[in-house]
Amino acid sequence: MAQRIRFLVILWLTSFQLFAQTAGDSIPTARRFPLKSFLVPAALVGGGAALLGHPTRAPFEQTGHVSSADDYLRFGPYGLRVALQLAGVKPAVKLGDEIAVTVLSNVVMAGATEGLKRTIHSTRPDGSDRRSFPSGHAAVAFTSAELLHQAYKHKSPWISVAGYALASATAVLRVANDKHHWADVLAGAGIGIASVKITYAVYPVIKRKLQRHRR
Structure with missing residues (x-):
């Protein structure tokens, strides 16, 4: 089973044409995107796949429902993005592009997550x-954390740290609440991060095609 999942993950991560970000652009454009940017999400999903055959919740085996905070924490990085916008801290991405990559990232994440759940x-x-x-909670949380990172990494690394702290807390609570094994949240985290990176890779192509179509 774990081998089957690893195959699906590799196929998913390599089935997109990748592009790199050029200086002065808020969204990646035409050069090839370095595969090393996918090492972390691939390692997370691969780790989850490896643990799938050996499910564990250590050290939370004896816990039941601990808190419902995970239902809200997963959206925490989105709240930070809104707060920063209201405070006048400008993201690296224009508002229209930011909305577009947010929607597309969540579509990619939801498709991958639901597809694996059904499989x-x-x-x-x-x-x-x-x-x-x-x-799914971990996937949503890490999608929102990676979107926050992409939008504000030019301002301060602590913004990214805050976003990933909220996402990590969500993942830990899902295990503590007896809803998931560590394998599940590791894979969800990897899918969330990869979904954003994939979106940033393909979004310029989609945008250019839409602009040409309007002309």
């Missing part, structure tokens, strides 16, 4: 259903 049929630790792998 793997992993049972949750609490036995409530067979939609455990990967964690």
Whole structure:
């Protein structure tokens, strides 16, 4: 099963034409995107796949429902983005592009997450259903954290740290709440990050095609 997931992940990550960001551009353009930018999300998803056959929640085996905060924390990085916008801190991405990449990133993330859930049929630790792998909450949280990072990494690394701290807290709570194994949240985190990177890679192509079509 783990080998099957790793194959799906590799196919998913390599099925896109990749592009790199050029100086002065807020969204990547025409040069090839370095594959090393996908090392972290690939490692997270691969780690989740490796653990799928050996499910563990250590050290939370004896916990049940701890808190409902994970239902809200996953959207925390979006809240930070709004707060920064209201405070007049400008992102690296223009507002229209920021909205577009946010929507597209979530479409990619949701498609990958739902596709794997329907394929793997992993049972949750609490036995409530067979939609455990990967964690949707973790995928949403890390998508929003990576979007925050891409928009404000030019301002301060602490903004990125705050976003990823909220996403990590979401993932830990999903395990503590008996809803997921570590494999699930690791894979969800990787999918979330990769979805944003993929979107930043293909968005310029989509935008150029739409602009040509309007002409």
